[in-house]
Amino acid sequence: MQAKGTYEESDITARLSKDLPTWRYEGGQLRRTYGTHGFKASVMVANAVAHLAEAAWHHPDITISFGKVEVAIESHDVGGITDRDFELAAKIEQVIMWQPGKEGGALTGTPENESIARYIKYNA
Ligand SMILES: C[C@H](O)[C@H](O)[C@H]1CNC2=NC(N)=NC(=O)C2=N1
Numbered sequence: 001m002q003a004k005g006t007y008e009e010s011d012i013t014a015r016l017s018k019d020l021p022t023w024r025y026e027g028g029q030l031r032r033t034y035g036t037h038g039f040k041a042s043v044m045v046a047n048a049v050a051h052l053a054e055a056a057w058h059h060p061d062i063t064i065s066f067g068k069v070e071v072a073i074e075s076h077d078v079g080g081i082t083d084r085d086f087e088l089a090a091k092i093e094q095v096i097m098w099q100p101g102k103e104g105g106a107l108t109g110t111p112e113n114e115s116i117a118r119y120i121k122y123n124a
Contacts, residue, residue: 006080015086023089029061029072030081030089034096035124036067045069045096045120052091058084060092097122 002008007015012025023032036042042064049071053059060073073089075082099122101109111117 003078003080005082006075006078007082012081019086020089020093022093025081027072028080029074030085031070031072032089032093033068033070035121036069037118037121039064039066041119042066042069048095049092052088052095056084056088056091058088060088096120 009025012030016023016025016030020030020032023030025031034045036045046062046064046069049060049062049069058073058075060071063070063072071089071092073085074080075084097120099109100107110119112122
């Protein structure tokens with residue numbers, strides 16, 4: 001018996017494949033691991049995710065490591081995956097993977113060939 005508003009595993013994996021192919025469904029949560037250059041970078045990514053979570057009032061588990069950050073989301077109140085999880089995951093992906101230098105605007109984005117600037121591993 002599924003809790004109200006939750007998705008079946010087959011629906012979850014189909015929606016991730018379509019809308020969030022860099023995310024996976026594991027351990028009952030939507031999960032994404034972001035590669036980073038070091039620990040300070042991981043803390044900054046975690047802080048950005050934490051801001052989005054608080055603004056959304058929907059909170060993931062965030063694991064901060066040297067060189068990576070894992071984000072894991074589920075809807076605790078219903079014990080499953082709901083639209084809230086997909087919507088927060090999509091916003092996190094949009095924000096963390098934002099590379100303005102690829103948008104043709106005035107912002108250059110983080111220089112990828114300068115070691116002092118290395119931050120997120122966009123192709124990890
Ligand atoms: C009281 C309860 O914690 C709040 O309503 C919010 C806070 N953030 C939350 N985050 C998540 N992931 N699931 C929830 O059910 C949830 N509930």
